[in-house]
Amino acid sequence: KSAARQRIPVFTVHFDGELPPSLKTRSSWRIRSFDGPDFETGIAKLARSILARTQINRQIRLLNPSNDWHNLFDTARAIAEKGSRTLIAEAANELAERYKAITDPQTRYWIAIALGKAGTSQAGKIIAQLPKTNHPLEEEGIRRAQEMLEYRQSDFLN
Numbered sequence: 001k002s003a004a005r006q007r008i009p010v011f012t013v014h015f016d017g018e019l020p021p022s023l024k025t026r027s028s029w030r031i032r033s034f035d036g037p038d039f040e041t042g043i044a045k046l047a048r049s050i051l052a053r054t055q056i057n058r059q060i061r062l063l064n065p066s067n068d069w070h071n072l073f074d075t076a077r078a079i080a081e082k083g084s085r086t087l088i089a090e091a092a093n094e095l096a097e098r099y100k101a102i103t104d105p106q107t108r109y110w111i112a113i114a115l116g117k118a119g120t121s122q123a124g125k126i127i128a129q130l131p132k133t134n135h136p137l138e139e140e141g142i143r144r145a146q147e148m149l150e151y152r153q154s155d156f157l158n
Contacts, residue, residue, distance in 0.1 A: 063098040076110035089118035109141035116145025
C-alpha cells in the first residue's frame with residue numbers, strides 16, 4: 001500500500017497458492033522452481049521489467065512543474081516517442097496528473113500524445129477528461145491522441 005501511495009511500481013513473485021486479488025493487476029511472476037533454466041530466464045525477465053518501470057517512473061517524476069520548460073518538453077517528448085505502450089498505459093493516471101499540473105503547452109501536447117500511444121480504453125477516458133484550453137497546440141495534442149486511439153481500436157475490430 002505504501003508503494004502504491006508513492007506511485008512506485010510493485011512486482012510480485014509468488015511460489016505457491018492463490019495470488020491475492022489486490023495484487024492481480026500488478027506485474028507478477030509465478031515461480032515453479034528455484035533452480036534450473038526457467039528460474040534464470042524468469043529472473044532476467046523480472047530484472048528487465050523492473051528496470052523499464054523504474055526508468056519511466058523517473059521520467060514521470062521529472063514532469064514536475066518546478067522544472068524548466070525545456071526539460072519538461074524533452075521528457076514528455078521522450079516518453080511519447082520512445083516509451084513502451086504498456087508502460088505508458090500503466091502510468092496513464094500519473095501522466096494525466098502531470099498534464100493538469102503543468103502549464104507549458106508543448107509539454108501538455110506531448111503528454112497527450114503519450115496517452116494516445118497507450119491505446120487503451122482507460123487512456124481514452126483519461127484523454128476525454130483532460131482540461132480544455134484555448135491553446136491550439138494543446139488542442140492538437142488531444143485531437144491527435146484521440147485519433148491514435150480510434151486507429152488502434154479499428155485495428156482490434158478488423
